[in-house]
Structure formats: C-alpha cells, structure tokens
Amino acid sequence: MKIGIMSFAHLHAEAYIQNLRAIPDVELLGIADDDAARGEHFAQAFNARYFDSYAALLSAKPDAVLVCCENSKHRALVEMAADARVNVLCEKPLATTLTDARAIIEACERARVKLMTAFPMRFSTPLVEVKARLDANEFGRVYAFNATNQGEAPLQQRAWFVNKDLAGGGAVMDHTVHLADVLRWYLQSEVVEVYAQTNRILYAKEIQDTRVETGGLLMLTFANGVFATIDCSWSKPPYYPTWGGLTFEMIGERGVVLVDAFKQNLTLYRHDLKRAAWNSWASDANQAMVEDFVAAIRDDRPPRVTGYDGLRALEITLAAYESAERGEPVRL
Amino acid sequence: MRVGIVGAGSMGVVHAASWQQTPATLAGFFAESSHDATRLAEKYNARVYKNYAALLNDVDVVDICAPTHLHHDFVLQAAAARKHIICEKPLARTMAQGRAMLDACRNANVKLLVAHVVRFFPQYALAKQNVANGSIGTPAVVRLARESARPKRPPNNWFFDFEKSGGMLLDLMIHDFDYARWLAGEVETVFAQSIATENPDAPLDFGLAILKHKNGALSHITGAWAFPPPNFRTAIEIAGDAGLIEWKSADTAPLEFFLHERAGDFPDVGLPSSPLREDPYTTQLQEFYDALLNDTPTRVTAEDGLAALQIALAAIESARLGKPISLAEARA
Structure with a gap:
C-alpha cells in the first residue's frame, strides 16, 4: 500500500512518517508541501521523496494520504485527495468550521474513500483499558469526569498554531477535541450543553494574535446526565519535563479512577539538558492509530475513528467558543 | 486569655488539641453531646458548661466548632456578651446570617475570626507567597482539588442535612473557593455541577466548579466525598504567565503507610496531614x-469568610439552576 503525506505544517507528521515506515507492506510514497522549503527540509531529513505539488503527489497514485496541513486548510486538501479517490487520515481538528467539516465528510463519502480523524487517544493503552473495564460495567454508573489536556504553547514548534486564521483558535481549538472524543467514546452519549471560560494571560505578549486564547476551562453535559470539565490550557511551561499531558478522574458508583495517559515514563536527568525530562516507554498510540487506518483500507471496513467523530468533537469545540463569547451555556 | 469551645465534634477535638499548644487557657466546653464534652474536658482538665450562657460568663474568647447552621445564633449571643469569636468555616449557612454576624461583631466591637485553616497549611501559604511575590507572574489558570471519603454516617449526622450543612459544596469546597479568591482575587461568575447519590452502597458527593475572577483569571475547583476511606487527597496547580506551581498531596507525602486494616478503623472526618513541627490548626489558632x-x-478576615460563603452558595445555586451565577448581581 502506497501512502503519501500532504504537508508537514503539523508537527505530528514527523511522528506519522516513522509510524508508516514501521508498517510492513506500506510504502512511503513521499511528501508534498505548499511550503517548498519546509517540504524539502523534511523530505531530506526523513530521506523521503519530495513532490513539488499536492497534485503531483496525488498523480503518483497513492492508496492513501495523511493530511497534516494547517487546520483551516484541511478541507481543500481532503477534497483534492477525495477527488483523486485516495483514502484520507486527517489531522485533528477535522476542520475549523462545521461547513468545512461537513464538506470533508461529504467529499469522502461521495468518492467512497475512507476518512479517519487523527484522534490517537482512542488507541492509548491506558485509555483503552479503562474503556474495556467501563464496558464490562466494573465501575457501576458513571457520574462525572474531571479532565485535563494541557500543554506548552505550540508557538515554539509552529507559528501557525497561534494564528486564528490558520489554527481556528488557540488552546480550546488545539486541545478540546481529544477529550471531547474520548468522553463520547466512553459514554456512547452525545454532548447536549457546553459552558466555557477562556482568557489570554499566558503568553499575552508572545502571541501577537489577540484573538487567540491561551487558557480555557470547559464544562460539558452529556445526554445521559454525565458532566465533565476539560482544562485545555497551554499552561505547561516550555521547560516542563514533557510537552504536557492528558489526565482525567472518572467518578462512578464504585469509586474513582485516575487516569494519566502519559505517565509511563522514566525521569531522565541529563547534564546537557540541565532539567528533568520524562522519557516515555509507553506503547505508541500514533502507531496503533496509523495501523488501524491501514487495516481499515486493507479490510474495507470503517476506521475506528471516523470523520463523523471529528465533526462531533469540532461541534463541541465551536460551542465552547460561543459560550465563552456569550458567558452562558450553549445547547447543542 | 480564657477560651471556651462550642462543639465537641471532630473540629472541637482538633481545636482543643491546638489551643493546648498556645499560651491561651482552655477553659471548657459546651456541646450538644455532654458525653463528648465531658470526655474532652477530662482530657484537658477543663470544664463542661451546662449551657452557652455559662460558657460566655467564664471566657474571653469563644471558639465555635458547632454545626454550620448554628454559627449565627452562637456568634450573635457571643457578640452581645462582648466576647471575641473564632468561628469554624463556613462562616454561616446563608448570606443573611453571615452579614448579620459581621454587623453584630462590628457593632459590639469584638473580633470575628473565621477558621479557613487551608490558608495556614504551609504548602498553601507558600504557594500564596510565591504568587504574591511574583515568582510565577500573573495567575491565569488555577486548579484546586480536595477529595476524600464521605464523613461517617451516624444517625442524624448534620453533614447530611443540606439545610444544616449546605452539603459538600459548602462544607468542603468552600476551602478552595476561599483559597482561589485569596490567590486570584474577587470572583465574578461561578458555574458548577454536582452529584450527591443516595445509593447506600455507593455514597458519594462530587462537584466541579469553574470560577471567573474579576482580573480574568480562571479557577477550577474539584470537591469530592467520593473516595473510599481513609483517602484524603488535595492538589494545587497555579499557572502564571511567568511560571507554574504544582503540588499534589499524593506525590509529596514524606511518609506512606501500608498497614493491614482493622475493620472500621478510620476517623469520622478525614483530615489531611503531613508531619510538621507545628500543625496548621495550631498555626491558625x-x-x-x-x-x-x-x-x-x-491572614483571613470575617469579610473573607463572607466572600467565600457567597462563592459556595453561588456554586450550589448554579448547580441547581444549571446556569452561571454572577456574584456582582447576587450582591446587588
């Protein structure tokens, strides 16, 4: 199976290219990028073929592409790929507007190609174990979640993350979708109400785009009555032992379950770093996600996370912006 | 200085032990249960008063460790008798009671000191000091958690009578409402959700609150009577624009005990502890x-006690109505 990568705007592309190469029978066709310097840089860094346009990559007949461009450009690239009858794994968030997200889903349905939203937490082994125990009803009725998906501000990695036109927002757009999706997956219930408060105190000077929030707290209410908070803030400093993390506390009839998805680390102290660093030995969730995408194409079945899941998570995220703007809960 | 304690429940016991560490004279006790009062009086070689008037006649300072709904009457009588007052948190059960208590003490020219003991815990005091001296810049997102088992349930335990205690949101979460306000200033709006189950096999209370402070900072407050005893977990996270403070009781315990449990061998109300030369209750007294x-x-005033009460009552109201509550409107 031949797979290409469309754009290295998103830093996850650097992980995915290695995930693809680790899968037998997958051939990394090459990469294209509308930023030629960036594309050539990563093509060289990863010893991959560089295509000087997306059209050139698509005309080389890949079976699938990974779309890793800036959030607001997802639609254009997914539509190109779908028109060429190429399966798509699209980076999260699926899009920055509901119109774009729906267009992405429709384009892939029309072309009868697979569409997967990149929600790797569905493949995180600690989260998968909790899901299995939840489905086995080990915790009794579940009442509430207290969740965090905090990180360092990505302005060091890629400047577009802090540009609203390209990213669709700040910390809320960057981090909400992961937990929104995990909670939908766990509860098999949809969010009916979103309340959010945001601010931009962290990095107020460093981030030029004043429309970009850096702190955010959300409260979600599900149709089944479960309530959950999500802290999506860019509140980890750049010298934190790791990039950030995803945690939640699940309150059920039998008690409390604490989940820290990225806790499987060594603490590493190195003379050259002059700070503690967390060195992960966890199972690679990205690897499992990319493998599921490949298997979905091979076996002609839906991927474990779909475009629809991406749409619902985006809906929750956009409702959070509306709530923060209006200062009251928003019904979905 | 002669001190009389009203109430011989868990806080009466703790305060009696702490008064012993100060130069004050512990004169005696007045409590609903003469059995409990006698036991304490014998331990500290102090008196048991037949009624409250007898206590007021014999002391300079009244320390009110009675159930929340009784604070108002005990304080007003003490003020009328021109005695200084120490009052357990929450200051009162209602804002009207709280305001009347402040007025009565002001008019009688007696001090009213509210025992928000969390401000005296050294880790909380140190985190506050770091924020005050600017070491992490302006606070942007504050996370505070206080999680334990439900207090034991003897017949007629006032904790479980919402009219008397205000439930977990008032009794437990007020600690962190007060602390959040101490750190990040006046609170503008509160949004909260909570659950209190009546399932006899799974008794639990859980609440989550999002506070928006006047200066734009956000606070996330978690309160739980949901863990199996004897757990008592607390946590602080303060993200500022120039740094981050993290503290978790579970990760910083200098002692860990793994002892084979004897049946029923846990206290009525779990209290957090860490070995210190002076315990925080003594520091406070x-x-x-x-x-x-x-x-x-x-470091804490009667006005602070009233403000914390207002936040807690707003959280209860928010959870009841499913709407954010504006404190400015509530004040008007």
Missing part, C-alpha cells in the same frame, strides 16, 4: 491568639 492579644492582622 496561634495567629488568632496574637491578633486577639495584640491586635495584629490575621
């Missing part, structure tokens, strides 16, 4: 003692 003797300032 010593500061109050100094204030009463020398008119020195205290």
